[in-house]
Amino acid sequence: MRTGGCLCGAVRFEAARLGDFGVCHCTQCQRWAGGAFLGVNVPEDAMQLPERAPVVTFRSSARASRSHCGTCGSPLWYRHDRGADGTGDYEVAIGLFDDGNGLELKSEIFIDRKPDSFALAGDHARLTEAETLARHGGDSEGA
Numbered sequence: 001m002r003t004g005g006c007l008c009g010a011v012r013f014e015a016a017r018l019g020d021f022g023v024c025h026c027t028q029c030q031r032w033a034g035g036a037f038l039g040v041n042v043p044e045d046a047m048q049l050p051e052r053a054p055v056v057t058f059r060s061s062a063r064a065s066r067s068h069c070g071t072c073g074s075p076l077w078y079r080h081d082r083g084a085d086g087t088g089d090y091e092v093a094i095g096l097f098d099d100g101n102g103l104e105l106k107s108e109i110f111i112d113r114k115p116d117s118f119a120l121a122g123d124h125a126r127l128t129e130a131e132t133l134a135r136h137g138g139d140s141e142g143a
Contacts, residue, residue, distance in 0.1 A: 004096040008072035011053045013092075016046040021094065021103040024078075025114040026129075028060055033075050036114065039091035040103060042077075047090050064088075109136070 005012040019041030029037035049055070054070035059081070067076045076096065080088040094100045107125035108114070109132040127135065 003098050004092070005098070006069035006072055006074035006076060006096065008069065008074070010071040011055055011069045011074075011076060012050065013053075013096075014048040015040075015042045015092065015097075016048070018042060018046075018103070019089070020106040022091075022106055023108045023120060024091075024110055025108065026110040026132075027113060028066075029078070029110075030113070032060070032066055033093065036108075037075075037078065037091070038094040039078060040094055040097070042090040042092050044087060044089050
């Protein structure tokens with residue numbers, strides 16, 4: 001079980017299990033997260049949130065929404081929407097976890113949108129925008 005929360009602590013969560021850790025360099029993530037979005041997949045049924053947490057959510061593309069804390073503004077997660085009700089798996093910002101250790105970077109997407117001022121080391125998949133869209137769908141603005 002992993003726990004985490006936003007900067008002010010108003011949003012706390014528990015993740016019963018984690019999926020892959022990846023990085024997105026799309027334009028939307030850069031603007032939303034202030035740089036690359038480093039996220040860990042948490043399956044919908046593994047995420048536990050308090051009912052009254054001040055989570056603000058907006059649809060950022062045809063297939064996803066993004067949430068932030070309504071109190072401190074911390075970006076929380078990108079959510080893969082499967083239905084009109086907004087259900088779907090979460091991509092939770094790695095910095096929100098109380099313990100972010102032990103995760104292995106599996107992939108970077110929209111690698112051709114990454115600013116040339118940095119590079120992430122290691123042997124992992126690096127998908128261009130075209131490769132990302134072919135594999136995951138979405139539009140040219142972001143995931």
